Amino acid sequence: MAAFKSSFLVVAAFCLVYQLQLSHCTEFDVGERGGWAVPPTNDTDFYDNWASKKRFKVDDTIRFKYKKDSVMEVKKGDYKECNSSRPNFFSNTGNTIYTLNRSGFFYFISGSTGHCEMGQRMIVWVVAQDGSGGTSHHASNSNTLNVSFSFGLLLVIFVFPFIFSLA
Incomplete structure (x- = not known):
């Protein structure tokens, strides 16, 4: 169950960053x-x-x-x-x-x-x-009306350690 939760959170983070890039x-x-x-x-x-x-x-x-x-x-x-x-x-x-x-x-x-x-x-x-x-x-x-790719990259760098600490 913990592996599923961890995988789900990783996929969700990638989707969030991808969406932020498209809405720029x-x-x-x-x-x-x-x-x-x-x-x-x-x-x-x-x-x-x-x-x-x-x-x-x-x-x-x-x-x-x-x-x-x-x-x-x-x-x-x-x-x-x-x-x-x-x-x-x-x-x-x-x-x-x-x-x-x-x-x-x-x-x-x-x-x-x-x-x-x-x-x-x-x-x-x-x-x-x-x-x-x-x-x-x-x-x-x-x-700039929305968040740039650079912010999304920083988000992933700082969010990943948090996500893996939850697993």
Whole structure:
């Protein structure tokens, strides 16, 4: 009976750590401190450069903070042409949270006249999940919503001695 109890607790600990890894999502603040605004004249690639330094995964969220502006998710061609007439998504609340609900590319532009042409647009690439059910993930300057793998590993290291002392 003691061996069964010990085995059960070990399996339960592994399941807990695995679940914590899978539920790891991140929220990114677009443009960080500067928010979603027209970039300086000499930095029209500001948002694309910002996004290219991040590692986005399915179910991560991006937060657009802005004043007297809007954000649109559009098709690739509309992104290239700064065409705001057919958005897939539109918001002008000043604090928009957008969930990246699939892998692939997302294209965002400002809906304010002339802002996209001045560089207020961004391409986000969301990585696909790997075959093991986990995801490759790295996020700098972001808010972690759940526990990371490192914490799970520490949990196992400190929980195992306790589990075996119960057996």
